[in-house]
Amino acid sequence: MTGTEKRDQGRSGYLIGLKWLIAAIAVGSSWSVLADWSALNMTQGVTEISREVYDLHMLIFGICVLIGVIVFGIMIWSMLVHRKSLGHEPATFSHSTKLEYAWTIIPIFILIGMAVPATSTLRDMYDSSNADIDIEVRGYQWKWQYTYLNDDPAQEVKFMSSLLTPPDEFYNRAPKREHYLSDVDNPLVIPINKRVRFLITSNDVIHSWWVPDFAVKKDAIPGFVHESWAVVEEPGIYRGKCTELCGKDHGFMPIVVKAVEQDEYENWLAMKQQEAKDVYETVGKTWSMAELMETGETVYAQHCQTCHQANGQGIPPAFPSLVGQGMAIGDLDAHVDIVVNGKAGSAMQAFAAQLNPAEIAAVVTYERNAWGNDVGDLVQPREVNALIVAKE
Amino acid sequence: MSAVIENHHDDHHHGPDKGLMRWVLTTNHKDIGTLYLWFSFAMFLVGGCMALVIRAELFQPGLQLVVPEFFNQMTTMHGLIMVFGAVMPAFVGLANWLVPMMIGAPDMALPRMNNYSFWILPFAFGMLLSTLFMEGGAPNFGWTFYAPLSTEYAPPSVTFFIFAVHLMGISSIMGSINVVVTILNLRAPGMRLMDMPLFVWTWLITAYLLIAVMPVLAGVVTMMLMDIHFGTAFFNAGGGGDPVLFQHVFWFFGHPEVYIMILPAFGVVSAIIPTFARKKLFGYDSMVYATASIAFLSFIVWAHHMFTVGMPIAGELYFMYATMLIAVPTGVKVFNWVATMWQGSMTFETPMLFAIAFVILFTIGGLSGLMLAIVPADFQYHDTYFVVAHFHYVLVPGSIFSIMAAAYYWLPKWTGNMYDETLGKTHFWLSFVGVNVTFFPQHFIGLAGMPRRYPDYALQFADWNMVSSVGAFIFGFSQLLFLFIVIKCVMGGKKATDEVWDGAEGLEWTIASPAPYHTFSTPPALPERATA
Ligand SMILES: [Cu+2]
Numbered sequence: 029m030t031g032t033e034k035r036d037q038g039r040s041g042y043l044i045g046l047k048w049l050i051a052a053i054a055v056g057s058s059w060s061v062l063a064d065w066s067a068l069n070m071t072q073g074v075t076e077i078s079r080e081v082y083d084l085h086m087l088i089f090g091i092c093v094l095i096g097v098i099v100f101g102i103m104i105w106s107m108l109v110h111r112k113s114l115g116h117e118p119a120t121f122s123h124s125t126k127l128e129y130a131w132t133i134i135p136i137f138i139l140i141g142m143a144v145p146a147t148s149t150l151r152d153m154y155d156s157s158n159a160d161i162d163i164e165v166r167g168y169q170w171k172w173q174y175t176y177l178n179d180d181p182a183q184e185v186k187f188m189s190s191l192l193t194p195p196d197e198f199y200n201r202a203p204k205r206e207h208y209l210s211d212v213d214n215p216l217v218i219p220i221n222k223r224v225r226f227l228i229t230s231n232d233v234i235h236s237w238w239v240p241d242f243a244v245k246k247d248a249i250p251g252f253v254h255e256s257w258a259v260v261e262e263p264g265i266y267r268g269k270c271t272e273l274c275g276k277d278h279g280f281m282p283i284v285v286k287a288v289e290q291d292e293y294e295n296w297l298a299m300k301q302q303e304a305k306d307v308y309e310t311v312g313k314t315w316s317m318a319e320l321m322e323t324g325e326t327v328y329a330q331h332c333q334t335c336h337q338a339n340g341q342g343i344p345p346a347f348p349s350l351v352g353q354g355m356a357i358g359d360l361d362a363h364v365d366i367v368v369n370g371k372a373g374s375a376m377q378a379f380a381a382q383l384n385p386a387e388i389a390a391v392v393t394y395e396r397n398a399w400g401n402d403v404g405d406l407v408q409p410r411e412v413n414a415l416i417v418a419k420e
Numbered sequence: 421m422s423a424v425i426e427n428h429h430d431d432h433h434h435g436p437d438k439g440l441m442r443w444v445l446t447t448n449h450k451d452i453g454t455l456y457l458w459f460s461f462a463m464f465l466v467g468g469c470m471a472l473v474i475r476a477e478l479f480q481p482g483l484q485l486v487v488p489e490f491f492n493q494m495t496t497m498h499g500l501i502m503v504f505g506a507v508m509p510a511f512v513g514l515a516n517w518l519v520p521m522m523i524g525a526p527d528m529a530l531p532r533m534n535n536y537s538f539w540i541l542p543f544a545f546g547m548l549l550s551t552l553f554m555e556g557g558a559p560n561f562g563w564t565f566y567a568p569l570s571t572e573y574a575p576p577s578v579t580f581f582i583f584a585v586h587l588m589g590i591s592s593i594m595g596s597i598n599v600v601v602t603i604l605n606l607r608a609p610g611m612r613l614m615d616m617p618l619f620v621w622t623w624l625i626t627a628y629l630l631i632a633v634m635p636v637l638a639g640v641v642t643m644m645l646m647d648i649h650f651g652t653a654f655f656n657a658g659g660g661g662d663p664v665l666f667q668h669v670f671w672f673f674g675h676p677e678v679y680i681m682i683l684p685a686f687g688v689v690s691a692i693i694p695t696f697a698r699k700k701l702f703g704y705d706s707m708v709y710a711t712a713s714i715a716f717l718s719f720i721v722w723a724h725h726m727f728t729v730g731m732p733i734a735g736e737l738y739f740m741y742a743t744m745l746i747a748v749p750t751g752v753k754v755f756n757w758v759a760t761m762w763q764g765s766m767t768f769e770t771p772m773l774f775a776i777a778f779v780i781l782f783t784i785g786g787l788s789g790l791m792l793a794i795v796p797a798d799f800q801y802h803d804t805y806f807v808v809a810h811f812h813y814v815l816v817p818g819s820i821f822s823i824m825a826a827a828y829y830w831l832p833k834w835t836g837n838m839y840d841e842t843l844g845k846t847h848f849w850l851s852f853v854g855v856n857v858t859f860f861p862q863h864f865i866g867l868a869g870m871p872r873r874y875p876d877y878a879l880q881f882a883d884w885n886m887v888s889s890v891g892a893f894i895f896g897f898s899q900l901l902f903l904f905i906v907i908k909c910v911m912g913g914k915k916a917t918d919e920v921w922d923g924a925e926g927l928e929w930t931i932a933s934p935a936p937y938h939t940f941s942t943p944p945a946l947p948e949r950a951t952a
Contacts (some may be wrong), residue, residue, distance in 0.1 A: 057710070067864070067868055067880060067883075068864040068867065068868060069864075070800055070867045070868075071869070080796070081797060081799070081800060084761055084794060084796055084797050085791070085794075085797045085800065086477060088790065088791050088794055088797065089791065092787040092788070092790060092791060092817070095787065096783065096784065097785060098798070099754065099758060099783060100780055100783075101754075102758055102762070103758050103761060103776070103779065103780065106762050106763075106764070106766075107436045107761070107766065107768075107776065108756070109686075110697075110761065110762065110763055110764050110765065110766055111765070111766050112765040112766060112767045113767070116763075116764075116765050116766075117765055118610045118697065118698040118699040118763065118764045118765040119699060119762075120699070120700075121702075121763075122699075122700035122701065122702055122703070122704070123702060123703045123704070123705070123706075124703075124759075126758070127708050127755075128752070131751060131752060131755045132748060132751075132752055135747060135748050135751050136429075136748060139744045139745070139747060139748070142744065142790075142794060143740070143744060146740065146794045146796055146797070147737060147740075148793060149796040150733065150737065150740075150795050150796050151733065152734060153796060153799075154733045154736075155771075169573075183517070195526055197482075198481075198482055198483050198876055199482070200482045200483070200484065203479060204482065204879060206879075208481065208878055208879050209876060209877065209878050210483075210878050213674035232565055232573065233566075233568055233569040233573050234568075234569065234663060236728060236803060237803075238803075238871070240800060241794070241870050243799060243800055244799075245728050245800065245802060245803075246728055246730060246797045247729045247730060249424050249657075249663055249664060249729065249730070250568065250657040250658070250663060251657025251658070251661075251662070251663065252663075252664070252730060254729075254730035255730075261833050269869070269871050269874075270871070271728075271802065271804065271871040271872075272566070272802040272803060273492070273561065273562045273566070273567065273569065273873045275492075275560075275569060275573060276488045276489050276492065276560075277488060278488075278873060278874065279488065279871075279873075279874035279875050279876050280488075280875070280876075307662070319700070343489070345555055345556050345576075346489070346556055347577065347670075373572050374572075375573060
């Protein structure tokens with residue numbers, strides 16, 4: 029091959045390289061115009077912190093893309109031009125101290141550039157002092173419990189929050205509606221522009237409480253209480269998820285937070301406190317079998333069905349059947365006891381912490397008289413209450 | 421050359437035994453390498469089928485094929501089998517085949533132990549897989565098996581899982597001791613450490629990592645066993661224990677483990693790129709130092725997997741900074757590979773295609789890893805599909821592509837036949853497209869808010885999940901083509917020359933193709949050193 033031939037081949041190599049590069053840029057930019065970013069990117073959220081986190085994310089993302097474009101650009105150029113098929117002869121260099129120093133030291137400066145804003149954001153996130161409201165968030169298999177902490181225990185509002193989407197929707201027997209798997213029966217309600225502190229813990233396995241719009245994600249760990257906080261700036265409904273594998277229904281314990289104006293929040297809280305009082309009074313009255321069965325069915329569907337199943341048959345051996353066998357048709361006291369106190373070391377929780385005595389009485393009665401279990405007896409809320417009080 | 425002639429002579433008296441017992445009793449590094457590689461491929465298919473069950477279920481919202489309990493078993497078993505059954509044994513198989521041939525040793529230093537360390541594996545994985553048929557099902561607590569989900573709340577099969585992990589650990593430790601002893605004692609006379617091919621270097625360092633951390637894994641599963649059966653409460657908060665302790669111990673093993681799965685890949689790629697660029701590896705010394713620094717750093721960054729467990733801020737900051745540091749030596753490696761390609765005279769046979777794809781896609785995984793190191797942002801990424809995308813980018817087009825590149829690169833040496841280049845390239849392009857279609861959209865799904873290990877999801881994630889599932893099936897089924905190509909190559913094909921590739925350097929290319937049953941019974945004379 030003569031010198032000119034070689035040079036010509038070299039030049040056509042560069043031309044091919046250039047053409048490919050232009051094509052790649054064209055495809056890349058038209059794609060980014062078409063894409064709908066909100067469905068593809070992190071949310072900016074509704075708190076100062078969440079926006080800071082978003083900016084940080086975009087900054088690092090930008091730096092990474094830039095590094096990628098430079099490194100891959102050089103590689104691709106080299107692949108298009110330094111080919112044997114184009115007659116390119118291999119060079120013989122195999123190291124360059126200067127270059128090697130450069131690409132060790134320059135990245136260190138880039139990293140420092142990332143670490144500085146990251147550190148300052150993290151400091152802000154970790155400052156959870158001066159809260160206006162404290163809410164305990166407690167993970168259960170597979171629902172959340174929210175307690176509005178109050179110095180006066182009688183004023184304490186406490187409720188469970190679990191998935192609203194009916195099984196028919198996830199088993200494809202009914203059309204999936206908006207907010208499929210993202211709706212709960214009782215959302216957490218908080219006021220806007222107040223510093224709300226979440227005290228996060230768990231009753232059984234590890235869960236993780238994540239609300240992307242607040243940039244809050246904290247593991248709920250049995251035996252630990254971790255803090256996190258948010259000042260929400262806009263009223264609205266914000267949805268989150270459990271993000272630590274916690275067993276069978278890990279994907280079915282969503283989080284919904286409703287942020288409202290201060291006065292709306294106060295009304296809501298007052299209503300909840302009143303409700304708690306009402307419930308307390310109903311415990312005293314004598315319930316009929318029909319009333320117990322009706323309430324029992326609802327309680328069962330909300331709290332027991334995930335494990336023991338709608339038909340009571342359970343999923344043995346993990347979750348026992350309650351039909352025609354065992355405690356549900358056996359001794360009434362033992363039956364009440366396991367629901368009130370749970371069974372240590374198993375998924376069967378102590379429901380006294382989650383349900384009021386009326387609900388416990390109702391669900392026990394329901395189990396004894398549903399699905400062909402015809403025990404025929406019932407238990408009154410006041411008896412259940414006596415049991416709980418005696419224990420305390 | 422004299423070595424080769426002698427081998428021929430040897431062969432006559434001391435070839436492989438016939439039949440099944442050859443494989444059961446073999447102490448030959450090449451046989452054991454082959455066993456490891458086939459075993460790993462079988463596990464790759466088993467783990468792959470589980471991945472396809474997962475992706476099929478996630479093809480659209482709703483529960484179509486499996487119930488959540490079984491879905492959790494699939495994610496758990498897929499992870500365990502791919503990590504411990506596919507990737508690790510594949511690299512041990514490569515080490516067995518290649519390390520003695522690269523350093524001019526007649527065999528591994530401890531051949532009988534080599535046999536044991538392989539034959540433990542089928543029992544370990546047989547036991548692990550048998551849990552799928554047990555009452556209560558297989559382990560369902562994720563491959564990271566966080567307590568107390570894996571202790572108090574675990575299915576009864578957890579005990580078998582623990583025993584299987586112990587067996588795998590014993591196998592790995594024996595395998596790595598063998599690698600260390602071989603490399604340190606059996607190098608051809610005159611081969612200094614800094615003369616060793618990078619694959620040997622990376623394996624030497626990997627073997628030390630394994631010896632350091634497999635006992636930690638054994639420790640953590642033993643603590644679980646005690647909690648489950650003997651009334652201790654290491655991880656049980658109710659008994660005064662600490663569930664977070666589990667995560668610290670696990671990740672003290674787990675983080676070096678991810679480097680165990682990538683360092684040998686660096687070695688493979690550092691062998692292949694110079695060959696097809698017809699140019700010496702750029703920055704050999706810095707490659708060695710970078711590998712060693714990565715290995716060292718891997719011991720002091722474990723809690724970056726745990727940024728959301730509520731560590732104090734000093735802990736978070738320390739682990740963030742230390743983790744970011746890993747980007748430096750990793751960057752050095754990538755830049756060195758690019759500089760090796762630069763001004764080369766490249767051709768693009770299948771091994772080179774896989775190696776280049778490795779560099780690009782592993783770098784993407786590395787960059788998303790850098791993003792994950794940034795604690796405040798990690799709060800949003802953690803345990804979402806963004807993490808799934810990240811570690812699959814470093815493991816599939818990372819580790820697994822490097823293993824495939826190695827298979828294509830050394831197959832002619834192992835079998836004496838060239839593989840079918842057209843089919844090889846087809847396999848590459850199908851895998852390349854499949855892998856990216858599967859995992860690239862998972863970045864978006866994760867950023868948009870879909871957590872990992874979910875059997876079902878909200879409607880806004882539907883489109884990209886569907887795309888991802890289609891990619892997974894393309895990738896999965898193209899591996900059957902790989903199986904076909906390998907079998908075809910073993911059965912016959914164009915004869916390979918001894919050198920195989922025209923730019924290849926290293927002792928393995930000086931022996932006959934296929935490599936005789938015994939090589940380097942007398943140590944080779946090293947080629948004149950090209951003065952450093
Ligand atoms: Cu959970």
